[in-house]
Amino acid sequence: MTATTTTLHTGAAEALALQLPTPAPLRALALPGGATSAVLEAAVDGVVASFVGGLSADLALVLTDLGTITAAGGTDHGLVDVTDVLRPSLEAGASVLGVGVLGAARRESAASLFADPETVVFELTAGGLPAGWFGIRIRENGTIGTTAAQPVSSIPTGNLGRINNVEMTLTVEIGRTRMSVRDVLGMEPGAVVELDRSAGAPADVLLNGRLIAHGEVVVVDQDYAVRITKILDVAESL
Structure with a gap:
């Protein structure tokens, strides 16, 4: 060492x-x-x-x-x-x-x-x-060995x-898609990527990668924001 x-x-x-x-x-x-x-x-x-x-x-x-x-x-x-x-x-x-x-x-x-x-x-x-x-x-x-995640107890x-002062990452997801490497490498300015969610559908709100709520994307003082429309039950979010 x-x-x-x-x-x-x-x-x-x-x-x-x-x-x-x-x-x-x-x-x-x-x-x-x-x-x-x-x-x-x-x-x-x-x-x-x-x-x-x-x-x-x-x-x-x-x-x-x-x-x-x-x-x-x-x-x-x-x-x-x-x-x-x-x-x-x-x-x-x-x-x-x-x-x-x-x-x-x-x-x-x-x-x-x-x-x-x-x-x-x-x-x-x-x-x-x-x-x-x-x-x-x-x-x-x-290389790092991987171990399957274990369920976390209640x-x-x-x-x-x-x-209270622990910082966490809040992410808003409006949709997902799957693409081949060929399609990703072929993207250029102006390309349109179609997502798996229709226009107007609620966005997912994730806390440290865990789904906790649904909301709608809004604009506040020229910045994007999300208005929470539904807080998910813990069992539902899992």
């Missing part, structure tokens, strides 16, 4: 720790011996994601109060799960790796990733006490106040 790669591991851990929505700021301290048995036991319930770019990496986050952060979503809202809450932190950690794409965050066991000798493990501490662990495995020219009722 080169000094440059080690610096990237540390930079990713520190960037992630700064973005975590925890009551107290966390410090990231590397564990020289890797994951301990206690870490591996806790890692059965973690959040993992894969980054693909000039450098590829697997990232895993385990928090001792993951249940508390999960509860902050609230079953009565149901639109925010723990992967949504922690994704900005994972994005911050991945940002030090350069240009690339961070895949969907998944809640699943991270024990195998933490146990890999190629994974650098950091203890996340607050006031000298462990609040969680972060593992990152960087592959300079390798989120118990809790206080949303702890995650």
